[in-house]
Amino acid sequence: MTTTLDRSVGSDRKRPPAREGGHARRRARLLPGGLRWILPGFAISVGLIYYSIVYSGYLSFFDWRGGRALMTPVGFGNYMTALGDPVLWTALRNTIIYFVVVFVVQVAGGTLFAAAMHSNVRFANVYKVLVVIPVVVAPATLAPAQIQVWQSDGTVNRVLGALGLSGLEQSWIGQSTTSLLVVVLVGCWGAIGYGFILIYAGMSQIDPELIEAGRLDGAGNLRTLYSIVLPSLRPIIVSLAILNFITALKLFDNPWLITQGGPAHSSEFLGTMIYSETASTDRNLGYASALSILVLVIAVAVSIIMQMRGRERVARSSTTRKEVEDV
Amino acid sequence: MFETRSRRSRIVLQLILTIAVVPFVVPLIAMLETSFEGAGWRNYLAVLQVPGFPRFFLNTIIIAVASMAIVYLATLMAAFGFSKLRVRAKEAYFWLMMAALTLPEVVLIAPLYSTAVKLGLLGTYWSVILPIAALQIPFTVLLARGYVDGIPDAVFEAARIDGANTWRIFWSILVPLSRPIAVALMVLVLIYAWNSYLLPKVFLIDDGMGVVTQLPEFFRRQYNDDTPKILAASVITAIPTIIAYVALQRQFERGMAAGAIK
Numbered sequence: 342m343t344t345t346l347d348r349s350v351g352s353d354r355k356r357p358p359a360r361e362g363g364h365a366r367r368r369a370r371l372l373p374g375g376l377r378w379i380l381p382g383f384a385i386s387v388g389l390i391y392y393s394i395v396y397s398g399y400l401s402f403f404d405w406r407g408g409r410a411l412m413t414p415v416g417f418g419n420y421m422t423a424l425g426d427p428v429l430w431t432a433l434r435n436t437i438i439y440f441v442v443v444f445v446v447q448v449a450g451g452t453l454f455a456a457a458m459h460s461n462v463r464f465a466n467v468y469k470v471l472v473v474i475p476v477v478v479a480p481a482t483l484a485p486a487q488i489q490v491w492q493s494d495g496t497v498n499r500v501l502g503a504l505g506l507s508g509l510e511q512s513w514i515g516q517s518t519t520s521l522l523v524v525v526l527v528g529c530w531g532a533i534g535y536g537f538i539l540i541y542a543g544m545s546q547i548d549p550e551l552i553e554a555g556r557l558d559g560a561g562n563l564r565t566l567y568s569i570v571l572p573s574l575r576p577i578i579v580s581l582a583i584l585n586f587i588t589a590l591k592l593f594d595n596p597w598l599i600t601q602g603g604p605a606h607s608s609e610f611l612g613t614m615i616y617s618e619t620a621s622t623d624r625n626l627g628y629a630s631a632l633s634i635l636v637l638v639i640a641v642a643v644s645i646i647m648q649m650r651g652r653e654r655v656a657r658s659s660t661t662r663k664e665v666e667d668v
Numbered sequence: 669m670f671e672t673r674s675r676r677s678r679i680v681l682q683l684i685l686t687i688a689v690v691p692f693v694v695p696l697i698a699m700l701e702t703s704f705e706g707a708g709w710r711n712y713l714a715v716l717q718v719p720g721f722p723r724f725f726l727n728t729i730i731i732a733v734a735s736m737a738i739v740y741l742a743t744l745m746a747a748f749g750f751s752k753l754r755v756r757a758k759e760a761y762f763w764l765m766m767a768a769l770t771l772p773e774v775v776l777i778a779p780l781y782s783t784a785v786k787l788g789l790l791g792t793y794w795s796v797i798l799p800i801a802a803l804q805i806p807f808t809v810l811l812a813r814g815y816v817d818g819i820p821d822a823v824f825e826a827a828r829i830d831g832a833n834t835w836r837i838f839w840s841i842l843v844p845l846s847r848p849i850a851v852a853l854m855v856l857v858l859i860y861a862w863n864s865y866l867l868p869k870v871f872l873i874d875d876g877m878g879v880v881t882q883l884p885e886f887f888r889r890q891y892n893d894d895t896p897k898i899l900a901a902s903v904i905t906a907i908p909t910i911i912a913y914v915a916l917q918r919q920f921e922r923g924m925a926a927g928a929i930k
Contacts, residue, residue, distance in 0.1 A: 372752070372753055372754040373753055373754065373834045374753065374754055374755065375748070375749035375750070375752070375753025375754055375755040375758075376749070376755050376756075377749075378745045378746065378748050378749030378753060378834075378838075379745070379746045379749040379750060379755060379758075379761055381741070381742045381745060381746070382742035382743060382745060382746035382765075382805050382809055383746065383761060383764075383765060385738065385742055385798065385801050385802050385805060386742075386765060386768060386801070386802045386803075386805035386806050386809075387764050387765055387768065388802075389776075389780075389798060389799065389802040390768045390771060390776070390802055390803075391764075391768075392779075392783075393775070393776045393779040393780055393783075394775070394779075396779040396782075396783065397775065397778060397779040400778065400779060400782065405782075407781070407782055407785060408785055450688070453684075453688060454685070454688065457681060457684070457685045460681060461678065462678075462681060462682055462685060463682060468685055468689050469917075470910075470913070470914060470917075471689050471692045471693060471696075472689065472692055473913065473920075474692070474696070474906075474910060474913070475692070475695075476924075477859060477863075477909055477910070477912075477913045477920065478863070478906045478909045478910065479862065479863035479864075479865060479880070479881045479905075479909070480863070480865065481863070481865040481881035481882070481884065482863075482880070482881060482883075482884070482902050482905045482906050482909075483695065483699075483902065483906065484884065485699070485884045485895075485898050485899055485902045486695040486696065486698055486699035486899065486902060487695055489695070489698040489699060489702050489895070489899065490694060490695050490698050495698070496694055496695075496697075496698045530691065530692065530695070535924065538921050538924050538925055539924070539925055541921075542921065542925035543925075583770065587770050587772055590772050591772030591773060591774040591775075593774060593865070593866050594865045594866065598884075611774070612772075612774045612866070615774050615775075615777065615778065616774070616777065616866065616869075616870070618778070619777050619778045619781050619870060620777075620781070620869070620870055626778050626781070626782055629777075629778035630778045630779065633774070633775040633776075633777075633778055633779075634775075636772060636774065636775055637771070637772075637775050640770060640771070640772055640775075641770075644770050
């Protein structure tokens, strides 16, 4: 996200002096100073965030239960513990599974709903509100509803029973083989609406003539979707990938409220791990800080990689599209 | 997008859409159904009569309004400074801010928790308002600056020639002209603040300071898993957000889409 901006903003900034020569610079000198206008926002956001990161880095070298307890320096001990902690590896595995599944379902589901609602369907707004409700209402508020759906005497098991599939009834939340599945499905439920809104907005920006041209050349509905619509949505899909990855990295609300990361850590995520180390009675703020630093490193590294790869692909696809248009 | 020339294809599309929306409806029905189990409407009355119930809403409103006010002022001022005023090494400041754009909030809780304990801020509104504002500002500044960049410099120069000082220019020109983006951004901050759960859970540990997202847990503790009442409380909590969304659909969607489509 950051780097895309760099280009657009950077190029905007460089253009005026090149065109207007010395005038722009002279005018710039006449402008009133703006530092104090930037300062409040800068102090709150950069101040608080960078302070937290630096302090986190410092704390990660200690064992500390917080408050007046003794801070024991342990060097890289917390990092070593973390890397040898099977729970961390489960959490990382869960994060990747969550990211991949939710991202794919979000893009597919979001595209389906967006395309359908750009077509001529009745009650489009009713469908839209139903799909977007889990995006705008807090996960914490809706988690009890999902527990109601997945618990042993919940909706899913009742439906299975009614269909004569009572052999499949199980305690979805309470067993370690299915707890992650529940968290992932609830994640999809909350993510499709968001994908829908972005993809719907992106589809509105596609030139109708492009689609019309495809139709005249004999492209059917699916062909149009795959060959014209999806390539134009690539920048949005890259954004969704990054946003989803960050969401998976910090995931806390749903796993905590539905499974508490269990049973036996089977649905543990980095967010629930850091929370437990920060707020539970046997907390170790040093360990929580070490985990935070690991999350931070992963978040920064992955967003840079995705941004760069996404940009390459966007560049390539836009040149091919241009060539096609030129022909 | 899909062409539905024949009546049949229109019905098929409608059918597919209806089936696809079923998983979205099921939890909502389960929620409503369970909330009426046992005492029916009296579950809702019982929830509304719980002492301290309005307090949760009041706390959320205080936190949301204060976060919005801080983010609004800080964002517009920063966008004005970055876009239209002279700042030495402006882009360096901007990049320091943008580097925090995708920061997961969970990274902040351990250091902020120990800091809040030290400063005696644990359990105060500030311990939640400040992190919310800090996490939203990079994003809102990014979008607001892009918007303000689009306002011609000539507008500001004309005002300056007419003798308006910077403060006056900010209030009489920038604030009114940037209203569309400001509304979209405020809707985003409102959703974020209203739905935030982790930060209040870590910092507002006292029931008297709880926010709406903590209501289900509050009822679980107070009423020993009285599920119908927990779900009645969830329904009551969800209704304001759903009404706000239906009433402000376009602003909601513009705000959410603004982030990804640049």
